Amino acid sequence: VIHGLTVTEEQRLQQKQETDKKTEEAVKQLGVEEIRPLTEEEAEKLSKGELTEEEAIEIIIGKENTDAPVKDDTPSGQKKPTETKTPEKPAKTDNSQKIAEANNRIAKLVGKMYVLKSQFTSELKSIEKWVSSEYKKLTKEEKKSIAVKTKIGKEAVSKATALEKSCDAQVEAILSEISTLLKESGQKTDLVKQIRQAYEEEKQLTKSYYVSKI
Numbered sequence: 166v167i168h169g170l171t172v173t174e175e176q177r178l179q180q181k182q183e184t185d186k187k188t189e190e191a192v193k194q195l196g197v198e199e200i201r202p203l204t205e206e207e208a209e210k211l212s213k214g215e216l217t218e219e220e221a222i223e224i225i226i227g228k229e230n231t232d233a234p235v236k237d238d239t240p241s242g243q244k245k246p247t248e249t250k251t252p253e254k255p256a257k258t259d260n261s262q263k264i265a266e267a268n269n270r271i272a273k274l275v276g277k278m279y280v281l282k283s284q285f286t287s288e289l290k291s292i293e294k295w296v297s298s299e300y301k302k303l304t305k306e307e308k309k310s311i312a313v314k315t316k317i318g319k320e321a322v323s324k325a326t327a328l329e330k331s332c333d334a335q336v337e338a339i340l341s342e343i344s345t346l347l348k349e350s351g352q353k354t355d356l357v358k359q360i361r362q363a364y365e366e367e368k369q370l371t372k373s374y375y376v377s378k379i
Contacts, residue, residue: 222276267350
């Protein structure tokens with residue numbers, strides 16, 4: 166609580182950028198060069214069902230539209246220039262293929278964590294709106310009552326706590342799968358610790374934001 170009351174909005178934004186950077190650096194070990202959270206517009210589409218979870222994950226890990234057909238811009242009646250064939254790459258060894266497949270799956274799991282974060286944030290905003298709505302319904306006398314306002318606050322905290330527990334459980338399930346994939350492909354599991362730390366720091370920042378609004 167003290168953290169939420171002493172950290173400024175500017176410091177919170179800076180700390181959030183730092184935690185995002187930690188996650189990006191950790192995921193780069195898997196060969197994912199670009200990873201980003203959903204924009205507000207994309208997050209809204211996800212919450213409305215206009216964007217599927219899989220589509221959101223592809224956007225986050227920078228793989229959306231990679232399978233789109235290439236447009237043929239050659240004018241009608243003209244022959245396409247002869248394409249120079251790229252020498253075929255040597256087939257991957259069984260171990261490198263296993264690592265590549267594991268890392269591809271892990272990248273999508275990290276993308277799923279970003280989706281969870283977006284959904285978690287959306288749910289928190291809904292709770293915030295609910296509190297505001299409940300307060301507006303109060304009479305002038307009720308608004309002066311500490312007991313009435315405390316009751317609304319306790320219910321909001323209860324909703325947020327249940328939401329946090331649900332999110333924590335889903336994150337742990339994802340991290341457990343990532344750990345298994347890393348072990349099975351003969352890789353170090355340091356990545357799991359890095360992602361968990363970034364998640365906990367981000368969660369603390371989110372809590373501090375809402376505490377500051379009390």
